Amino acid sequence: MKTTVQLLKNHIDEEVKIGAWLANKRSSGKIAFLQLRDGTGFVQGVVVKSEVEESVWNDAKSVTQESSLYVTGTVQKDDRSPTGVELVVSKIEVIHEAVDYPITPKEHGTEFLMDNRHLWLRSKKQHAIMRIRNEIIRATYEFFNKEGFSKIDPPILTGSSAEGTTTLFHTRYFDEDAYLSQSGQLYMEAAAMAFGRVFSFGPTFRAEKSKTRRHLIEFWMIEPEMAFVEHDESLEIQEQYVSYLAKSVLENCKIELNTLGRDLSMLEKIQAPFPRISYDDAIKLLKEKGFDDIEWGEDFGAPHETAIAESFDMPVFITNYPKDIKAFYMKPDPEREDVVLCADLIAPEGYGEIIGGSQRIDDLELMKKRYEEHDLSPEAYEWYLQLRKYGSVPHSGFGLGLERTVAWLSGIEHIREAIPFPRLLNRLYP
Known part of the structure; x- marks a missing residue:
């Protein structure tokens, strides 16, 4: 089922597909956390290495900031999340890989941010x-x-x-x-x-x-x-x-x-x-x-x-x-x-x-x-x-x-x- 981040709360325990961009990510050797956004909101996608195909794990590790994706996974309730849910990812399709996105998580000056509004x-x-x-x-x-x-x-x-x-x-x-x-x-x-x-x-x-x-x-x-x-x-x-x-x-x-x-x-x-x-x-x-x-x-x-x-x-x-x-x-x-x-x-x-x-x-x-x-x-x-x-x-x-x-x-x-x-x-x- 294709849906949006805003509507994920209506699909607890269901498998869904969303189109999204990668806002940020962090990972350990066994789990990757993808911060996904689709315009309607932000949600965390969790990729567990032992539960996905090797190609999915490799994509999760290598995908770059602001690359566009189709992400498939199961919606789980998560009271710690601002949206109340997270997405346990089973499949990643990279639509377009962004290279050298200029706005990184570090501090940027106001003029730089305005130039890149x-x-x-x-x-x-x-x-x-x-x-x-x-x-x-x-x-x-x-x-x-x-x-x-x-x-x-x-x-x-x-x-x-x-x-x-x-x-x-x-x-x-x-x-x-x-x-x-x-x-x-x-x-x-x-x-x-x-x-x-x-x-x-x-x-x-x-x-x-x-x-x-x-x-x-x-x-x-x-x-x-x-x-x-x-x-x-x-x-x-x-x-x-x-x-x-x-x-x-x-x-x-x-x-x-x-x-x-x-x-x-x-x-x-x-x-x-x-x-x-x-x-x-x-x-x-x-x-x-x-x-x-x-x-x-x-x-x-x-x-x-x-x-x-x-x-x-x-x-x-x-x-x-x-x-x-x-x-x-x-x-x-x-x-x-x-x-x-x-x-x-x-x-x-x-x-x-x-x-x-x-x-x-x-x-x-x-x-x-x-x-x-x-x-x-x-x-x-x-x-x-x-x-x-x-x-x-x-x-x-x-x-x-x-x-x-x-x-x-x-x-x-x-x-x-x-x-x-x-x-x-x-x-x-x-």
Whole structure:
């Protein structure tokens, strides 16, 4: 019976056949232990010299790291194994023998591993991170489908910026200027006016010359937008969504979390509702913690976000930022014109902002005023203005950065390991 490593637990005491690669091996004079992987997981294959043909033993002794194989054997229960089983091998068929595989069990530098990212993905740790990423994506679709959202795909090539910033990748679109999308939000607002509750999931690009462990040039965003939803209700949906992701990873990625050595108690705490602190109170808190230079009206950097998060043991919303440091489309607080109805969700353990969201301006005249204040091109943004002209409603939305969320839930140090092929300031290869 042909099967996969992931399904071996369903075939205890049965003979099966798997296709696999040799991740590593060790042997004595009588037994060889083959660490096998097939993409669905890792399992140990045990070859006992006295119980197999001489050719099988010779193959087990000589086969090289990352050679591809067909392995036949009997599945046995093994409580010491992360998968709960091991494979007692009876037959080995070498499909292709790998020669001088560059990533060996010894220590390698980060640059070497990044140059060999196409191979590094095969390692147990990187495999675990990508499996967690996949679970977050799966749970995202499940959550929003259950909550009645429709997935709508915004364009990647746009004629303008979502936030009026200068961190744009410019290109030519035949005879006019175009840019790689920083966000699908503006288009998702249009979609929300047609479908009520929508979300997008796709790549976004920021031409920021940053080398921090939190930044990528190309990253993936989940961006829901919701008609007839005001700020507080949006925050409730955000915390329910993040709690759902954490629960799904805990339930479905136990092997991967253990492989990474993740402190599961930190993830078990992630349950809605999340604490909230206003920008005003965050400034006071930072001053109490010794950040004497921070003044009202300044944006928070990584050290500030980390210091705020340390006061809580789960994600925390920082709400109502000053209008002047936020995007043009954010709705002012009806009780305070100098702040807007927005929030950033800060992950604990120093992982920083994972969600930014706000209630959007729904008043046509106020949006026209914002266009003038931010010197936005009426021609490029006319379609966006029309959303306030034809059946405007209160609406809110947010964006979750996939890679920051993967890094946080996985407990890894650097965001570059949270995406299969990272694009960094000085890296476009492989």
